[in-house]
Amino acid sequence: MSEFMDIITASNLTYQQKLIHLAQAAENCEHPIQTTPEFDRFFEADALCDMHEGNAPYRARYICADFERFARQGSDFLRLDAPDSLDDLLVNLEILYENIPSVTGRPVYCGQLDRIIDPFITNMDDDEVRPRLRRFLNFIDRTVASGYCHANIGPEPTRAGRLLLEVDAEVQNAVPNFTLKYDPAITDDKFMRLALTTSTACANPAYANDRLLRDIYAKPEESYRDGYTIVSCYNVLPLRGGAYCLDRVKLQNLASMATSTEHFLNELIPEACGALLEYMNARIRFLVEESNFFQSSFLVREGLIERERFCGMFGVIGMHECVERLLGPGHVYGSDDEANELADVIMQKVSEQVNAFDAVYSEIGNGRFMLHAQAGFGDQLESTPGVRIRVGEEPELFFDHLRHSARMHRFFTAGVSDIFPVEPTASQNPDALLDVVKGAFALDDKYLSFYASDSDLVRITGFLVKRSEMEKYACGEAVLADTSHDGEGNWRANALADRKVRMGEMILA
Amino acid sequence: MSSGKVLWASELCIDCDACIKTCTHHATPKTQEMSAEEVFQLVSSYQPFIRGVTVSGGECSLWPEFVRELFELCHEAGLTTLMDSNGMADFSSMPELMDACDGVMLDVKAWDKQLHQQLTGVSNEQVKANLVWLQHAHKLEELRVVVVEGWNDPETIIEQSAAALKDSCATARIKLIRFRNFGVRGVLEHASSPSDERMDELARLARGCGFGEVVVS
Numbered sequence: 031m032s033e034f035m036d037i038i039t040a041s042n043l044t045y046q047q048k049l050i051h052l053a054q055a056a057e058n059c060e061h062p063i064q065t066t067p068e069f070d071r072f073f074e075a076d077a078l079c080d081m082h083e084g085n086a087p088y089r090a091r092y093i094c095a096d097f098e099r100f101a102r103q104g105s106d107f108l109r110l111d112a113p114d115s116l117d118d119l120l121v122n123l124e125i126l127y128e129n130i131p132s133v134t135g136r137p138v139y140c141g142q143l144d145r146i147i148d149p150f151i152t153n154m155d156d157d158e159v160r161p162r163l164r165r166f167l168n169f170i171d172r173t174v175a176s177g178y179c180h181a182n183i184g185p186e187p188t189r190a191g192r193l194l195l196e197v198d199a200e201v202q203n204a205v206p207n208f209t210l211k212y213d214p215a216i217t218d219d220k221f222m223r224l225a226l227t228t229s230t231a232c233a234n235p236a237y238a239n240d241r242l243l244r245d246i247y248a249k250p251e252e253s254y255r256d257g258y259t260i261v262s263c264y265n266v267l268p269l270r271g272g273a274y275c276l277d278r279v280k281l282q283n284l285a286s287m288a289t290s291t292e293h294f295l296n297e298l299i300p301e302a303c304g305a306l307l308e309y310m311n312a313r314i315r316f317l318v319e320e321s322n323f324f325q326s327s328f329l330v331r332e333g334l335i336e337r338e339r340f341c342g343m344f345g346v347i348g349m350h351e352c353v354e355r356l357l358g359p360g361h362v363y364g365s366d367d368e369a370n371e372l373a374d375v376i377m378q379k380v381s382e383q384v385n386a387f388d389a390v391y392s393e394i395g396n397g398r399f400m401l402h403a404q405a406g407f408g409d410q411l412e413s414t415p416g417v418r419i420r421v422g423e424e425p426e427l428f429f430d431h432l433r434h435s436a437r438m439h440r441f442f443t444a445g446v447s448d449i450f451p452v453e454p455t456a457s458q459n460p461d462a463l464l465d466v467v468k469g470a471f472a473l474d475d476k477y478l479s480f481y482a483s484d485s486d487l488v489r490i491t492g493f494l495v496k497r498s499e500m501e502k503y504a505c506g507e508a509v510l511a512d513t514s515h516d517g518e519g520n521w522r523a524n525a526l527a528d529r530k531v532r533m534g535e536m537i538l539a
Numbered sequence: 540m541s542s543g544k545v546l547w548a549s550e551l552c553i554d555c556d557a558c559i560k561t562c563t564h565h566a567t568p569k570t571q572e573m574s575a576e577e578v579f580q581l582v583s584s585y586q587p588f589i590r591g592v593t594v595s596g597g598e599c600s601l602w603p604e605f606v607r608e609l610f611e612l613c614h615e616a617g618l619t620t621l622m623d624s625n626g627m628a629d630f631s632s633m634p635e636l637m638d639a640c641d642g643v644m645l646d647v648k649a650w651d652k653q654l655h656q657q658l659t660g661v662s663n664e665q666v667k668a669n670l671v672w673l674q675h676a677h678k679l680e681e682l683r684v685v686v687v688e689g690w691n692d693p694e695t696i697i698e699q700s701a702a703a704l705k706d707s708c709a710t711a712r713i714k715l716i717r718f719r720n721f722g723v724r725g726v727l728e729h730a731s732s733p734s735d736e737r738m739d740e741l742a743r744l745a746r747g748c749g750f751g752e753v754v755v756s
Contacts, residue, residue, distance in 0.1 A: 429588050458756070469588030 044508050047515075050135045057084040062320070063312050069305040077284040077298075078306050080277050080313075081133075081345075081407075087275065087313055088321040089131040091343075094259040095334040096250060096270035097141035100126060107328035116150040116159065120166045127174055130329070134512070136176040139261040139272075140206050144183040144191035151190060159190075163197045171203035177493035177513030178262040184211040185240045187221035195224055199231040204487060204494045204511060208235035209260040214468055216240070222467070223460040229480045230457035233487040233494055236264070236447070236479030239471045246443050247271075247394055250339065263405045263492030264447035264477050268394045271339025273444070274314045277306055278345030278404045281352035281376070282413050291356045291372065299379050303344075307387045310342045310399060318391050338393040343444045344384050345404030348413035349373050350420040364419035364434055373417065377441040400444035405491035407516045411523050415491050416446055424530040428466070431532075436473040447477040449489045452533040454482045462533060483531045490517040490526065544568070565724050575608035582609075583616060591619030593644070600628035603636045610639035621680055625659075626666035630673060642680030643673050644714075650695040658691065670700055674707050681754075682711060686733045686741065687718040693741055701748035712752040713745050 037043070037051045063085065065073070072078040083091060101119055104112040108129065113119035123141065130137035151159050170179065183191040191210075198208060210217070210225050225235055238260050249257040250270040259269050267273050284302055288294035317323060324330050324337045350363045353373050361369040381401055389399045403416025414420040417438040425431045428450075439446045456463055463480065470478055481489055486497050495517035499509045503518050521527065540546070545558045547568035558568050573581075582592055592613055599606050599622050610620040623644045630637055647666055649655040655663035673679040682700060686693045693715070701708045717732050738755045745753045 429585060432588070465588055465590055468590075469586075472587040 042503065042506050042508050044510065047508075047512050050512070053135070054082075054084055057086050057088070060086045062086050063309075063316055065309060065312075066305060068301060069309050072284070072302045072305055075283060075287055077280050077287060077302055078277070078309070079280055080309075081275075081404075083133055083275055083277075083313075086321070087317040087323075089133075089323050090272050090317065090340055091133040091275050092138045092261055092265060092267060092273040093130050093132055093329070093335060094139045094261060094267050094269050094272045095126070095130055095137075095141075095329055097123065097126070097146055097334075098254075099270070100332075100334055101146050103332070105328070105332055107332060113150070116147070116154065116162055119147065119150050120162060124166070124169055124173075127170065132178075134176055134178060136174050136179060138176070138178045138180060139259055139267075140170055140174070140179055140181050142182045142259070142269075143194055144186075144188045145255075147194070148188045148190035151193075156193060159193050160197055163193055164201060167194075167197060167201050167203060167206075171201070171205040172510065174205055175511045177204050177207070177490075177495050177511055177517070179206045180259075180261040181206040181208050182211060182260055183208060183235065184221075185213045185216040187218055192221065192224060195228045195235070198234055199228045202232050202487065204496050204499075204513070207492075207494050209238050209264075210235040211240040211243070211256075211260070212237045212467065212471065213240040213244075214471070219464060222464050226460040226463045226467070226480075227457055229463075230452065230454070230460075230482045230485075233479075233481035233485055233489060236260075236477065236492075237467055237471075238264075238266070239474070239476045241471070242474060242476055247339070250336070260445075260477075263407075263445070264479075265343065265402060265445040266400075266476075267444065268339040268341060270334065270336055271341070271394055272335065274317055274340050274342050274391070275310060276343040276345050276402060276404065277310050277313070278347050278402075279303060279306060279380070280348050280413060281346055282348030282350075282355065285352040285355040288356065294356055295375065295379055299376070300383060303380055303383045304387075306344065307384065307389075307399065310344065311390045314342055314390050314392075337391070341392055341395045341444065342389055342399045343402040344399040345402045345416075346377075346380060347404045347406055347416055349376070349417040349438075350414040350423070351412055352376070362423050364423055364431070365425050370434065370437070373438065377417070377438065381441050401442045402444040403438075403442050403446035405447065406520065406524075407491060414524070417441075418448060421525050421529050428532045429469070431530075432466070432470045432475060433473060436470060436475040439476040440474060442476065445477070447479065447492055448475075449479050449481075449492070449529070450532045451483040451488075451529050452480050453531055454484045456480075456533040457482065466533075488517075488521075488526070490520045493517070560724070575605050575612065578609055579612040579616075582613065582618070586616065586618070589618065591621060591641070593621040593623055595623040596625075598625055598627065600624045600626075600630070600633075600636075603628070603633050607636045607639045610636075614639060623683075626669040627661065629665060630669050630676075630678070637676065637678060640678065642678050643669075644680045644683055645670060645673060646683045646685070647696050647700060648685070649691045650699045651692055654692060667700075667703060671703055674704055674711060679711060682713045683716060684713065685716045685718055686738065687727065687730060688733050688737075690727070690730070694744060697741065697745050697748055697750075701745075701750060708749045709751045711750055712754065713750045714754045714756060715741050715745065716756050 033055050037048055104110040110122050113122050127137050132138045243258055243266055244256040247257040247268040257269050259267050279302055284298050288298055329335045353363045353369045363369040384399055405415035435448050487494055488497055493513050495514050499514040500518040503509045503514045545562050545568040547558055559565055594606055613620050619641045621642050622640055626645045648658055684693050684696050704711055719732050720730055742753050742755050
């Protein structure tokens with residue numbers, strides 16, 4: 031059977047999932063982007079990867095629309111007046127979500143919800159707001175239905191933020207993910223305790239180090255608090271913009287091509303990164319100059335996105351296996367000094383090269399691509415996400431793990447993260463988790479997430495899925511969220527159930 | 540065993556806990572002598588992930604000089620300092636230690652004098668005096684009551700300590716701790732844990748007596 035017929039006759043895909051797969055298959059019949067022989071060589075060795083974004087990009091990978099502006103102005107294209115009640119606001123947002131594309135076909139960002147909702151609830155009491163937020167969150171879960179979709183809150187504690195957290199703990203949904211932008215100087219401990227208790231109840235929110243991230247991208251307007259969003263698997267992207275593309279170097283496979291560490295550092299890294307950088311420019315030129323995406327989108331026309339606020343993400347993955355291959359047995363990345371030092375040198379090399387390359391149409395990044403520690407997807411074997419430590423080889427002490435993370439996080443501007451399952455008893459002691467977040471962020475760790483080790487909601491690479499849904503898909507059933515497909519393979523391939531569970535020893539002490 | 544003491548060699552240790560079972564006091568021989576400065580070095584390796592230290596025991600108030608020295612180093616490093624104590628020592632007679640200590644978690648095992656005598660071999664007059672003195676000195680971090688069914692008198696502890704604290708009870712925290720036999724040896728090895736209902740009932744009583752904060756664990 032042809033690839034198309036396989037999709038058409040599949041028994042484990044929903045209608046919408048078939049549409050997306052068919053569109054991808056059709057797109058891949060075209061080959062408008064020229065690649066260099068150098069790129070092809072590394073691509074065939076699986077050392078460079080285009081994330082299956084499709085051969086002919088006709089929409090930006092990730093879109094981070096300015097929902098605050100949308101809430102102020104409504105939309106001509108969608109024939110929506112500016113809302114003057116919470117009900118109108120939420121329906122307007124729901125309508126807009128249906129009209130925002132991404133590489134998956136579903137929006138990856140649904141807004142800084144606390145800031146958008148808060149002005150609309152001043153004259154309502156909690157009991158009036160709660161059922162509306164519950165319906166709204168369920169709408170996103172069942173219609174966006176992609177674990178890559180993300181909402182942001184914080185760092186200011188707000189009433190809307192509190193209500194969103196409380197309702198999210200009740201509905202136990204995989205979509206949207208929540209990230210709390212956290213700054214201990216702004217977010218009070220009481221709000222953080224609620225957030226951390228919520229994290230142990232439903233794996234949301236995760237925590238972004240606002241102090242380090244808020245100045246990465248210029249604000250879209252002077253009156254805005256910041257200009258960044260956290261979306262998908264913890265990408266840090268410009269608000270009112272997004273990412274054109276994400277392409278990556280698979281360090282573990284590049285290491286397999288190396289005859290020595292010197293060969294790897296002095297020849298393979300410059301050649302492979304150079305080829306990927308050129309390829310990214312070519313993809314972006316096609317998207318900007320030929321696809322007519324920015325020329326035709328009402329999001330641009332109405333100022334909800336600006337082409338000048340898009341960036342390209344340069345990803346790396348598989349540092350753990352890369353260092354293991356280069357140094358041989360006995361050097362465990364995460365706990366061995368030599369292994370950690372080599373990882374540091376590799377990242378210095380990569381980031382120097384990326385930060386010296388002229389990226390096209392990258393005004394928001396000052397003419398540069400942004401580095402991202404790519405966390406993987408699907409059932410990829412033998413590649414630990416980004417610069418994380420492989421499951422099963424985490425340092426014995428949680429604090430040592432976090433120190434290692436902070437050291438590696440410093441290279442990444444467009445997202446880097448860690449995921450820690452914690453003992454279910456951690457919910458009884460949010461202060462202990464708060465100390466962990468405060469300590470890690472003081473050391474310049476950029477992003478943390480937790481889930482209770484007995485939770486049905488679990489994090490894969492960053493995206494959230496329900497264990498129960500993955501199990502259904504594994505048995506051949508169709509399931510609503512297509513992230514359950516990616517999650518199921520990855521969960522098994524990378525033994526994610528064996529992640530070291532943290533906070534046990536500290537809680538007992 | 541050598542002259543009544545269990546010998547322990549760290550290089551042979553597999554953490555089987557046979558040493559604790561062998562010891563007639565169920566005490567661990569895995570101890571080492573460290574100066575306050577050395578302990579502080581260990582503590583500071585955990586910064587910035589901790590906000591303070593709590594010294595427990597044995598009974599930490601038996602080592603007031605050591606604890607004071609450690610606490611002063613912690614204070615210089617911006618860490619808070621707490622003691623977890625059975626309240627047998629007279630805190631009012633240790634002003635320097637109390638200056639370096641941010642608060643005491645005071646364990647009240649029983650209120651009835653005879654019952655306390657029976658359980659611990661000593662009277663609890665000093666514990667009661669400490670309770671009031673610590674609260675007035677703003678050094679009572681919390682009052683801790685371990686609830687062991689049939690062994691102590693939690694109702695009396697709650698009611699009488701509230702009465703002793705008078706109005707200041709409204710700013711005091713009481714923690715009601717459910718006894719768990721995990722890791723316990725000796726007469727209480729098979730004692731059962733109090734039920735949720737029992738703990739809720741005691742929490743209600745504590746709130747009714749006017750405690751500012753009631754925590755059940």
